[in-house]
Amino acid sequence: MIPGIVNNFIALFKxxxxxxxxxxxxxxxxxxSASSDINWSSPTQAVTGYVFAAAVFWVFCFAMxxxxxxxxxxxxxxxxx
Numbered sequence: 001m002i003p004g005i006v007n008n009f010i011a012l013f014k015x016x017x018x019x020x021x022x023x024x025x026x027x028x029x030x031x032x033s034a035s036s037d038i039n040w041s042s043p044t045q046a047v048t049g050y051v052f053a054a055a056v057f058w059v060f061c062f063a064m065x066x067x068x069x070x071x072x073x074x075x076x077x078x079x080x081x
């Protein structure tokens with residue numbers, strides 16, 4: 001039951017916007033608006049912003065999956081003979 005619940009939490013996190021985590025503005029919108037501003041613009045700015053957004057998603061999803069594994073081991077949900 002635990003893996004299914006954790007998968008639902010991970011899917012819920014992926015489907016929601018980063019607005020609740022980062023702040024008022026969506027992270028990807030912030031990257032796009034920063035690239036249009038001449039004071040913030042640089043040749044690698046867009047790539048760096050998108051890599052950061054991907055890293056944030058990966059870290060949260062990886063942490064949730066590791067927590068699920070830890071919880072399964074702690075609750076000893078494996079089948080024993």
